[in-house]
C-alpha cells in the first residue's frame with residue numbers, strides 16, 4: 241500500500257477506535273536526511289500518529305484491564321506497539337515509536353508536519369490543544385504521502401503570552417525561557433514536596449499554561465505519566 245489520500249483515510253479510520261489521530265505528514269526531499277525503512281531504503285514520507293488531550297486514555301485503560309500483567313513495565317509503549325504495529329503492517333509501512341532508541345526526531349517531524357514550536361518546557365505547544373498532546377508512533381513510506389491539509393499555525397502561543405506562568409510556577413525553577421533544567425526538576429521530584437505535588441498531580445508548570453485548558457489530561461493520566469519518569 242502507498243500513502244495516497246485514500247490510504248491515509250484507511251489509516252485514520254483504523255486509529256479512531258483507539259483514541260489516536262493522524263497528526264500530520266512530513267515529505268522528505270531527494271537527498272534530504274530521512275529515516276531508514278525496514279527494507280534499508282530511505283523513507284520518502286513519515287505519517288505522525290498521536291493523542292489529542294486524553295483521547296487515548298479510555299482505550300488504553302480498557303486494554304490494561306484486559307491484561308493479567310496490566311501491560312507490563314512500560315504499558316503505554318507496549319499498547320502503542322500493539323495498536324500501531326498491525327496498522328503499519330496493513331499499510332505496508334515501517335513503524336517507529338517515540339520510546340525506542342535510537343530516538344527518532346518526533347518533535348522535529350511534528351514541527352514540520354503541524355507547524356508547532358517548543359514551549360519553555362521543551363514540549364511542543366499547539367494553538368488549540370496547548371501542551372496536552374503527544375506522539376505515539378510514526379509510519380514511514382517509500383513514496384511521498386499526500387500532504388495533509390493541516391492548518392499551519394502562524395502564531396506561536398508563547399509569543400502572545402504576556403504573563404508566562406509556566407516560568408514562575410515551577411517550585412524548582414527548572415523551567416526557564418532558554419532551557420529546561422532536567423536535573424533541577426528531578427531533584428525536586430525526589431523530595432517529599434515533589435512526591436506530594438508534581439508527582440501526584442502532574443507538572444505544575446504544565447498545568448499553569450492557559451492554552452488548551454479544555455484538553456488537560458485527567459488526574460489518573462497525569463499521575464501515570466509522572467510515575468513513568470525515572471527519577
Ligand code: B12
Pocket residue numbers: 337338339343344345346347348349358361362363364365371373374375376420422425443465466469
Ligand atoms: C529524552 C526525552 C525526555 C527527557 C528529556 C531530556 C532532554 N533534556 O532532552 C525527559 C525524561 C526529561 C523527558 C521528560 C518529559 N517528556 Co520527553 N521525551 C524524550 C524523548 C524520548 C527523546 C527526545 C530526544 O532527544 N529526541 C531525539 C532528537 C534528535 O529529536 P528532536 O525531535 O530533534 O528532539 C527535540 C527534543 O529533544 C526537544 N527537547 C530538548 N530538551 C527537552 C527537554 C524536555 C523535557 C522535552 C520534553 C523535550 C526537549 O528539543 C529537540 C529539538 O526539537 C522524546 C520522544 C522522541 N523520540 O523524540 C520524548 C518527548 C519529547 N517527551 C514528551 C513529553 C510529553 C515529556 C513529559 C511532559 C512527560 C510527562 N511527564 O508527561 C516530560 C517533561 C516534563 C517534565 N516535568 O519532566 C513528548 C513531547 C510531546 C510534545 N507535545 O511535544 C515526546 C515527544 C514523547 C511523546 N511520546 O510524545 N523527555
Ligand code: SF4
Pocket residue numbers: 359360361365397398399401403404405406407448449450451
Ligand atoms: S504559559 Fe505561556 S509561555 Fe508558558 S507554555 Fe503556556 S503559552 Fe507558552
Ligand code: SF4
Pocket residue numbers: 409410411412413414415424425426428429438442443444445446
Ligand atoms: S514536574 Fe514540577 S519540578 Fe518538574 S518542571 Fe514541572 S513543576 Fe517543575
